[in-house]
Amino acid sequence: xxxxxxxxxxxxxxxxxxxxxxxxxxxxxxxxxxxxxxxxxxxxxxxxxxxxxxxxxxxxxxxxxxxxxxxxxxxxxxxxxxxxxxxxxxxxxxxxxxxxxxxxxxxxxxxxxxxxxxxxxxxxxxxxxxxxxxxxxxxxxxxxxxxxxxxxxxxxxxxxxxxxxxxxxxxxxxxxxxxxxxxxxxxxxxxxxxxxxxxxxxxxxxxxxxxxxxxxxxxxxxxxxxxxxxxxxxxxxxxxxxxxxxxxxxxxxxxxxxxxxxxxxxxxxxxxxxxxxxxxxxxxxxxxxxxxxxxxxxxxxxxxxxxxxxxxxxxxxxxxxxxxxxxxxxxxxxxxxxxxxxxxxxxxxxxxxxxxxxxxxxxxxxxxxxxxxxxxxxxxxxxxxxxxxxxxxxxxxxxxxxxxxxxxxxxxxxxxxxxxxxxxxxxxxxxxxxxxxxxxxxxxxxxxxxxxxxxxxxxxxxxxxxxxxxxxxxxxxxxxxxxxxxx
Numbered sequence: 001x002x003x004x005x006x007x008x009x010x011x012x013x014x015x016x017x018x019x020x021x022x023x024x025x026x027x028x029x030x031x032x033x034x035x036x037x038x039x040x041x042x043x044x045x046x047x048x049x050x051x052x053x054x055x056x057x058x059x060x061x062x063x064x065x066x067x068x069x070x071x072x073x074x075x076x077x078x079x080x081x082x083x084x085x086x087x088x089x090x091x092x093x094x095x096x097x098x099x100x101x102x103x104x105x106x107x108x109x110x111x112x113x114x115x116x117x118x119x120x121x122x123x124x125x126x127x128x129x130x131x132x133x134x135x136x137x138x139x140x141x142x143x144x145x146x147x148x149x150x151x152x153x154x155x156x157x158x159x160x161x162x163x164x165x166x167x168x169x170x171x172x173x174x175x176x177x178x179x180x181x182x183x184x185x186x187x188x189x190x191x192x193x194x195x196x197x198x199x200x201x202x203x204x205x206x207x208x209x210x211x212x213x214x215x216x217x218x219x220x221x222x223x224x225x226x227x228x229x230x231x232x233x234x235x236x237x238x239x240x241x242x243x244x245x246x247x248x249x250x251x252x253x254x255x256x257x258x259x260x261x262x263x264x265x266x267x268x269x270x271x272x273x274x275x276x277x278x279x280x281x282x283x284x285x286x287x288x289x290x291x292x293x294x295x296x297x298x299x300x301x302x303x304x305x306x307x308x309x310x311x312x313x314x315x316x317x318x319x320x321x322x323x324x325x326x327x328x329x330x331x332x333x334x335x336x337x338x339x340x341x342x343x344x345x346x347x348x349x350x351x352x353x354x355x356x357x358x359x360x361x362x363x364x365x366x367x368x369x370x371x372x373x374x375x376x377x378x379x380x381x382x383x384x385x386x387x388x389x390x391x392x393x394x395x396x397x398x399x400x401x402x403x404x405x406x407x408x409x410x411x412x413x414x415x416x417x418x419x420x421x422x423x424x425x426x427x428x429x430x431x432x433x434x435x436x437x438x439x440x441x442x443x444x445x446x447x448x449x450x451x452x453x454x455x456x457x458x459x460x461x462x463x464x465x466x467x468x469x470x471x472x473x474x475x476x477x478x479x480x481x482x483x484x485x486x487x
Contacts, residue, residue, distance in 0.1 A: 238394030247400030
């Protein structure tokens with residue numbers, strides 16, 4: 001089984017667009033990897049933070065130098081278009097300077113002078129050996145968003161990439177080692193779900209940083225419920241709403257909707273899953289969205305002309321999405337644009353759009369692919385209610401409306417990222433990224449990742465011994481019981 005001690009099996013990775021074998025590697029010995037990382041982290045933590053940050057800067061330089069090769073590998077292993085893979089590489093390199101700035105701002109050393117030379121200090125310590133479980137949709141950028149801040153803070157890292165994208169994970173670790181991060185400090189853990197479970201359950205880790213599905217995240221949260229001494233940061237996706245209201249610029253609104261729903265073949269945790277639109281403008285908007293979605297090129301990541309969308313990650317994912325579309329249809333959904341499978345043997349899907357307004361019960365799940373559900377409403381209050389009609393709470397967007405309407409939307413929409421006249425999947429790396437409900441556990445990543453990679457230590461310090469007890473002392477040391485009479 002995956003993740004046990006002394007495993008000899010291999011894990012294989014295949015290109016979604018072609019089915020060709022891309023990579024294979026030996027499944028890791030979890031006990032040995034954890035022992036190595038635990039033994040290495042004290043020496044890494046003892047290095048000056050300037051040493052650690054300069055090492056990570058060399059990593060960023062190596063990513064830039066290796067950029068085209070890394071982008072090609074990402075495109076082949078995920079199926080995303082090469083142009084999009086290049087933007088992921090840029091994000092990996094840029095994460096270093098952002099994380100260094102975040103560490104300085106979010107975890108600064110503070111000293112407050114007190115009376116008689118007393119000092120009150122606040123410093124931060126790393127947790128120790130942290131496990132990082134990465135997703136397949138951004139196999140370099142998203143785990144890198146945990147790994148870099150963790151290393152800057154002085155932790156060692158056990159990185160298990162998704163079993164669907166191990167080649168990119170392995171290359172990321174090679175680049176870190178090549179930049180001077182000791183091999184013992186960052187360990188690559190190869191394996192399937194069983195390896196992830198074994199790593200998460202290992203008593204030798206000091207915390208777990210996770211990006212993935214809500215089902216897995218909830219299981220992890222339950223697993224760590226009786227271990228309050230371990231840090232757990234969860235980012236679990238969303239059933240994200242995009243609300244379109246009172247705009248005359250239908251073409252631009254439709255463009256933002258299409259970008260929100262179908263970028264990365266719908267495989268971003270921040271993609272719009274539900275379009276909530278004002279009834280009296282719905283037909284006009286949906287006609288424009290349907291036309292634009294039909295123009296999107298779906299193809300091989302290296303195709304010319306460049307596609308907007310590649311395949312979803314594998315045939316299993318494509319089968320599940322196709323089945324979900326059929327279930328929505330059979331339960332009252334009205335098809336606006338059929339989701340089709342151009343090649344029955346490969347996981348390419350065309351954008352699907354379905355009106356679920358008449359469905360008595362809408363499934364509150366994250367349909368992780370190019371599938372957009374439409375809900376028509378008559379009032380803005382109903383639009384907000386529909387936006388919040390989910391247990392998730394990652395991202396939300398309002399398209400159109402007035403500043404006053406956006407203020408109302410911002411105040412009442414329950415999400416960690418709320419945008420106006422911008423796609424749901426637009427977020428600054430210089431801001432926190434995370435959600436509420438089933439989308440996360442109040443440990444936002446991006447600029448706020450520094451918060452969960454180190455813990456604050458408060459100190460009261462004095463250069464000289466000073467102490468006295470001014471109240472409650474006897475004149476001698478003879479035992480005596482003091483009582484009080486009550487009349």
